Amino acid sequence: MNVPTAQTWQSVQKEVLRRIHAREWKPGDLIPNEAELAKEFGCARTTVNRALRSLAEGGLLERRRKAGTRVAAQPVAKATLNIAVIRHEVEDRGARYGYQLALREARIAPTHISAALGVGVQERLLHVMALHLSNDAPYALEDRWINAVHVPDALKQDFRSVSANEWLLQNVPYTRGEISFSAKPASAENANYLNCPEKSALLAVDRLTWDHDQSVTVVQVLFAPGHQMRTRI
Amino acid sequence: MNVPTAQTWQSVQKEVLRRIHAREWKPGDLIPNEAELAKEFGCARTTVNRALRSLAEGGLLERRRKAGTRVAAQPVAKATLNIAVIRHEVEDRGARYGYQLALREARIAPTHISAALGVGVQERLLHVMALHLSNDAPYALEDRWINAVHVPDALKQDFRSVSANEWLLQNVPYTRGEISFSAKPASAENANYLNCPEKSALLAVDRLTWDHDQSVTVVQVLFAPGHQMRTRI
DNA sequence: CAGTGGTCTAGACCACAGG
């Protein structure tokens, strides 16, 4: 009945969460509007808005003008994976990072690559393959094509000491991208680099990034067998 | 020099993004503080705060009191994957959803399961395996253990028409969870259910959820070969 | 049309951390 006077948006959020978890507000239920909650909590409506908006972004509430705010019937868990520079990923795990350039060539790309990058089939693109190591063991294999038409400076880099991964992030902006996660069997070449049996199950992360309407790069990162990407929800 | 008068936080954010993409503000650079930007844009500081805070949440800016706001040197891409009810996932792809319960038994669990769930090794837990179908083809195999000590109602469900996946989401709250993504080779049993060759590379999603200090369920979802989880960054 | 969330404002105080 009586509710502790809340004054910060976090405390409002905490109380709202408590009611949801305690099933006082059940999945699908309409909850009081912002003005009523503000009155109940003794705070400004802005504060309630901040608390509820944040929960809605997390998928736990569904808000619509005029229709009000409901507890999500089947909350969609949002797993946020941080895709950092591979070197940092390794170092954050407390391991020693190593890097080996495996291949670097400027050439006409396979059609599925030039199509993905939206460039003419006759354009020479930069193909880079590199192995990332963790404590001297293979950690991930990076297979990348760079749109040399949009990023001509890449042709001047040898990528022997700085990975394309890092160089691009520091030097070439992108405005949007697509990313996909899948499992793939190791090819003979993959197996050779990653020092694992052929056809091992590998976690693959494929990325395609764009700078406005110009593609920047398409890359596949294959992680060594057993690799996990973790997060909290 | 002259900047369009911005009045909404989205327009402020857009202009800030433009400057970052145009390299007017380079990775690692300190940008003007909120008060200065508010003055320049002719809006309230609150509005600038909203725009910058949102970019910081996305990893593009790094903000620290007193130290100010910097453009992230190596922005960490945050890929947000929506983990929805599998039925919705299938239906959203425009396919017909199907469901087959493969196994349901209450028994003493393997020790790594009872350990993960934090229950005594002698406790009877509920083990459920089910196949999710898309247009009659195997889509995903769900292998789940439910903490029957914390969720005794689960023992009353037969899970023949409603999957444990959906039943739990609608009936049992959770406050936190862990999730991990990996690639695994199909076991003989996996291959049988998913109708694929043994040792196929399968994308695996492992989840463990908690309601305060009580574990709720641990589940592994194995997707049929070739499955991709996609998102934008 | 009217109720709801979305946002902006101007001012204020506070928490934190750099110097």
Place this chain on the structure above:
DNA sequence: CTGTGGTCTAGACCACTGG
């Protein structure tokens, strides 16, 4: 100590959309 972001407030207007 002081500059910076973090937040709260009270009030206002607006945009969307359900009924």
